[in-house]
Amino acid sequence: MLGFLLRLLPFWVREPLLIAVGSVLGVRIMYLAVRDHDRVAAGLGVVFLVFTAIRVYGVIRALRARRNPSSTASADGAAVDAVAQPQPQAQPQSQVQVQVQPQSQVQVHAQAQPQVQAGAGPRSGPNTAEKDHNAWGQAVAAVAVFGALAAALWLGPRFMPSDDNTPQAASCSEETHEELPKVYKVTPQPVTGEELCEALNRPDLAKLLGTPEETATTVSSTNNTAPLTDGKVAEPEVEVAFDTYTVNFSATYNKLSIHQYVKLMKFGNEKDVKALTVVGRPAVLSSDHTMKLEINLGSGGSGGPVEEGPLARTLSVALDRHDRGGYCEITVWSTSGALPNDSALLDIAEKVLPKIPERPAR
Numbered sequence: 001m002l003g004f005l006l007r008l009l010p011f012w013v014r015e016p017l018l019i020a021v022g023s024v025l026g027v028r029i030m031y032l033a034v035r036d037h038d039r040v041a042a043g044l045g046v047v048f049l050v051f052t053a054i055r056v057y058g059v060i061r062a063l064r065a066r067r068n069p070s071s072t073a074s075a076d077g078a079a080v081d082a083v084a085q086p087q088p089q090a091q092p093q094s095q096v097q098v099q100v101q102p103q104s105q106v107q108v109h110a111q112a113q114p115q116v117q118a119g120a121g122p123r124s125g126p127n128t129a130e131k132d133h134n135a136w137g138q139a140v141a142a143v144a145v146f147g148a149l150a151a152a153l154w155l156g157p158r159f160m161p162s163d164d165n166t167p168q169a170a171s172c173s174e175e176t177h178e179e180l181p182k183v184y185k186v187t188p189q190p191v192t193g194e195e196l197c198e199a200l201n202r203p204d205l206a207k208l209l210g211t212p213e214e215t216a217t218t219v220s221s222t223n224n225t226a227p228l229t230d231g232k233v234a235e236p237e238v239e240v241a242f243d244t245y246t247v248n249f250s251a252t253y254n255k256l257s258i259h260q261y262v263k264l265m266k267f268g269n270e271k272d273v274k275a276l277t278v279v280g281r282p283a284v285l286s287s288d289h290t291m292k293l294e295i296n297l298g299s300g301g302s303g304g305p306v307e308e309g310p311l312a313r314t315l316s317v318a319l320d321r322h323d324r325g326g327y328c329e330i331t332v333w334s335t336s337g338a339l340p341n342d343s344a345l346l347d348i349a350e351k352v353l354p355k356i357p358e359r360p361a362r
Helices: 002-008 011-036 039-067 069-084 087-100 103-119 126-159 193-200 205-209 258-267 342-355
Strands: 218-225 234-241 246-252 274-278 281-292 307-318 327-333
Touching (some): 193 218, 193 246, 258 281, 258 307
Antiparallel strands (some): 274 281
16 A cells, blocks of 8 residues: 555655655664674665665666756657658658649648648646646655655654663653751751752762662652651661662761761770771771561551661761761661672762762751
């Protein structure tokens, strides 16, 4: 059915349309073939490009014939001469017949012959102008069709549903906007969970963790307040989960400095504590176990006891260079218990901390 409709189109509309479709499909298929290393797709792309090249050659020949009509006219003149050559051989017989015919018939016959010869030449005038006008109209229509087709191919993927089954990374925009607690409205204002999410949920976060092939499965952010502070200490946080690791990023706007924090860790005999400097701010690396809580959603609705979960590695960095109180924490853990190198936490901190404003002096 489609082929029948294409044959009904004029030459100067059909051929540019086929060239446009063939070139776009050929280039697209060849691009996919090179990207996916698919030989079958490459062969199909070559077929489309060869088809397009044949169509282009045909259009070029038609344009040359239109620009140089003398070659066509000479060929037609040669054909007319070939037909007219036998006439002199038949002329003696016609002269014998004229001698026995009346004079009036001879005159009529003599008058009719020049008229036929005059009408045998090529016609020109309004018909030629009409053909040129139609050719220009067809050319304009072909350009319009090509533009419409190009626009459809360009804008189609933006409005048509995609068949790509590749999992898309979770984004921060999926979070619902809730009313901020009062402490987030004081001056200076602390960052929100959404701002932390925009800083942490980077396209290269999985690469920084050492798993570049993974994409974020879930992203959640909150605008919490620190427990046991009666809502007076802002503690926003964001959590980005991958198949291998989970990353938590939080900011606590209390008066505890990193220097005091390190003293508390040493007083508690914690292990793997390492003080250092990150982006010009005091920082400390520490390890601790997460908590594992099981909830039974059955008839009783009871849960098991709180157990010790897998080990987590945390990097705590002061909110300002002078360590006047408050800190950001980047924590990484996995269900298998495996942890990335400390360099991964340092790389993440160097990427996300510059986007968090330093705490001004009080």
